[in-house]
Amino acid sequence: MSTSLPAVLPGPGSTDYARYMRTDVLLSLQRGTAERAHPDELLFQVVHQCAELWFKLIHHELGRALDHLAADQPSAAEQLVQRAVRCLALVTEQLHMLRHLHPAQFAAFRTELGNGSGFESPGWKGMREITTELDIAFSRLLSSLGVTPIDVYCGQPSDPLFRLAETLVSLDEQIALWRTEHYTIATRIIGHGVLGTRNTPIDSLTRLITHRRFPTLWEARTDLTEASPRGRQSRQAPR
Known part of the structure; x- marks a missing residue:
């Protein structure tokens, strides 16, 4: 004992x-x-409070990755970005719990939120800010080395810059998946064509799903595809 x-x-x-x-x-x-106002308020609060904690950790890890980028250490930065991707996947996964929150149950306590909205999440705001910093820092590193994103993708997959670029794309992809899940859950609970707590149309969330945090890495893919023989044929084909 x-x-x-x-x-x-x-x-x-x-x-x-x-x-x-x-x-x-x-x-x-x-x-x-x-x-x-309703027992399911606890479900709603726990999911969102846990998300803020995960976002806090994501911001911490990406901040450390920025430090490694400034020190020209892409491999160390990549490991920390990988952690952030996994954290964000967990944030996205926990949103599934809100599928157990039915429309009438949410309506019973929705007024308790006041004008509060997920748009005001400090964790999500921090995510947007630090991914912008990461995009700038990675572009600055490539410029200092005299290479472009296309050069990186024409290199070896084992190259630290290639690996970091792909991990940043994975982070961007996970952000899009989070936004998709957020929109899906929101419409499942409150429906289409309605206003959120900030009087913002809920369907406006769909415009954010395709927004890219690391646009040059996505543009490089397009450029490489269009420069390929098949891509050139597509451009020359009559419409």
């Missing part, structure tokens, strides 16, 4: 686990039973 060791870390909580993880604070951040 095991016995618990006494807590030695400072802070609130009866165990060192509680003190290090700050579980007392963490588990108090959701509305209590008496505060909820």
